[in-house]
Amino acid sequence: MNGSPERREVPPLPSPEVELPGTYLSRIGAFATQLAAAREREEVGRRRTLQGDGQEFVGHRPYRPGEDLRRFDWDLLARLDRPYVRVHRSEAREDWWIAVDASASMGVGRPGKLQSAAEAAGASIAVGLRLGARITLVSSGGEGPSRPVQLTRTAELGHGLTALGSMSAGGRGGLEDLVASRGHRAGARGCGRLLLFGDFIDVDPADVLRLLGGRRRLHLGQVLAPEEWNPSLAGIGSSGADSFVDPESGARRRPGEDPRRGLERYEQSLEALVARWSDLAAAHGVSHRAWSSADAFERFLPDLLR
């Protein structure tokens, strides 16, 4: 966040607050159950991403032909006359570090980007807690990075949702503040899984890649508002917007004398921005998904958390 001299008055953000609807809890519960079950089903002989391979016993599941017989529970077979395998996970509980960008730019869109990021983060927390992870929730924006919220048990999901619901888009500090800050990087260092939710517009990829290390997995959730994907939705010209304002710097930009040409150039730049993160993620084994804040988290989050 460089201090731009062109900072000026910023119009009110359309969606600065996070409102988690009443159905949200049931949605993330169902989502977490579904995602955890799917991971358990894929645990044997598959990519193990969310589910660890440690010795902590988690439970049983029906045996599938071809599975490692060492996991077969003979006692249960004797009692129930049905084949089951034991499911374990790492005894060392995985730590998740979930960062949400709550800078002013996340207040853009209807629904807002922060709303979408918070819903995705909440669903991720639910999944993580279901899988026994210890979760640290941090956010940027406002007066500065928030105090981390520690969540260790499923019962603490409510605390996490409260923290998410209290987020408000504002200020200039975005993900860059979180990933470039040595203190935050230190907090994330011991985590096996880092989830970053934001628009990734003003984040230095190098700072993000610095978070990688060891077997740590990095998930980048890039959310953009519908009008950011397609500014013509906001209207341009006599019947629409005269200028677009960067909510953080206050800089005003216009499509140019030829709005159609200006929009084409914008779309090219946005495509390049998203592609850059996508390519970077692919090159470094990082999970990356970009979506519209109008999308439901159930649509993109499974791929992001894979």
Add this chain to the structure above:
Amino acid sequence: MTALGILGWALTVPGALAGLLLPLGIILLSFRRRQPRLVALGTARLFEDREASAASRRRWQLSGSRWWAVVALVLGILAAGRPRPAAEDQAVFVLTVHVDRSPSMFLPAEPSEPGGERRIDRAVDAATAWLASLDPAVERAVVRWRALEPGGLDVTLDAGDGCPAGLLEAPSRANPNPRWGRLVAPGAIFVTDEGLAPAALRSSGVGLFASGGLAVPGAVAAGSDGLLNWSGEDDAPLQLGAEDEDLRVVIGRELAAPLRSLASLWAEERGLAVGGAPQGASLTIRQAESPADDSGNPRSSSTVGRDGWSARVEVSRGPSADGGLSADGGPIADGGLSADGDQGWRPWLLDEARQCLVRARRGEVEVGFSRILPEPTSMEAFAVSWARLLDEHLAPPGAVVALQERRAAGAAVSRAPALAGALDPEVLSRRARRASRGRRAELLLSVGAAAAGLLSLVLRLRGSA
């Protein structure tokens, strides 16, 4: 308006220009520093165009749709104003002033001032004053002055030139009162002494300048005993006045002998003097001028007669082309003086071929035959017939004015003619051409306004799409 004037155009409905306030308001609103509509966008920086630079280039915004809307409004308002080419020339009105020169017009306007202003002077002064008041810049007029008498003056002058002096001179013979109804036409102006029939004349748009005037006492008839005077009061008996100068008769020497003898006897019987110059004579009896002798045309004989007599006469060719005297002296004046024609002649004796051999008018008798061969069949009838002719055309002395002419003429009237209908046909033609051009311009402006309005609408819809 000024711009239109420079371009040689004007608006028929200038009030329509008030509608220009609407497009002007739109333009002024475009100048108004309005709050820009800003939309927050986290990716705003991806736009290349910085607003600051754009703002420095353009302080106000008149969108394409609004610009075309302004154009449509301006064109529509101009069309509503009904543009016409401005007058390329000054208006030229053709006015015809018919001057009544009947005897009453030469009576004094004030009976108490016999030598003072006459009715004709007063009426003509009123007409010339109005003509002089016309603004040459917009009401330039040419005036045709016409004396309402056979062979009278007929000249065309500019409005400011005044009345021709000849019109103010009393005619040698008394003229009848004009038939005004036949003279009603666009641009006609009647100069007379009586107010005529106001309602009919007003609706016709003719001008009327009447002197009015009080009754003028004086001689209304002449007899062998002297003049009969009228006191100026209606129903008052005429009084025999003092004997005036003798009435004089001029008898042409070339007249046929019987006729000449008869005329002399008639004059003697009536107590009239014989001889002297034709000017001032109460009656002149003369032989029609005959070019036959000079041109070698042969004389012919014809049998004529009326009132119980007949005679064979030797015809001398008269002034008419077909050999006889002109029965009516030429075409009837459009002023319709009377049925007796332009010169006032009336036929009195026709030959077998219906050619006029004797014609007469007030104070004059013209004979178209030179000899009577032999004497008329009935000399008594011949004498009575001719005596009646001479009696009828014996002109009274100058002081005698008919009683009807001496009556009061009422109040003075001054009413200008309606100029609208008096335009020169050429001017009207030019105006028609200009009107046609104006209608084409109006149509073009209307079509342009519709096209611009449609374009504005399309741009507006595309902009909001």
